[in-house]
Amino acid sequence: MEYSKIDKQGRIVIPSRIRKLIGVEGEAEVLIRVEGGRIVIEPVSRNLEERVKEWVETALSMRVEPFSEEVEGAWKWMSEDYAKRKLGLLS
Template identity: 40%
Template sequence: MVSVGIIVKVDKQGRVVLPEDVRKTLGIEGETEMVCRVVGNRIILERFSVEAISKAFAELEEIAPSLDTEEVEEKDKYVDREYALRKIGIRSNS
């Protein structure tokens, strides 16, 4: 496993190349989908999985007191947690 910091550059298009050792260690191959999150001043890249998204929501729930329903500018528009989870595939419609 890679345990030392490796310096990588961001190109003009905002891309970063993950070093080969990092890709091998994490089993990342071409066309692998990744989840990118910002936590404080860190960028977290994880292979896409429902578990990774669930973990991110759990971390958000710790930070925010409530993500259930929140009114937004207009009275008839709202953000519903269960709706959001269904839209990203974590919950089913049944």
């Protein structure tokens, strides 16, 4: 926790240690909202395309295979016809 002052124009300086913790360097946009009696300030990333690219790269690097293990008797409670009807493969 660190203290800061609000000047006459309503400006506040966020200490450099806190800015570093939340990844804010130089000028940045923030989202400000009030929750109860608290002011919450969150950094806003406008570089959504880059963030999505990083997420995709991370997800693809995991090399996780869906349904990689067989579960014995997993379908015993659902018939093939029922599953096809739910998927819209049967009328």
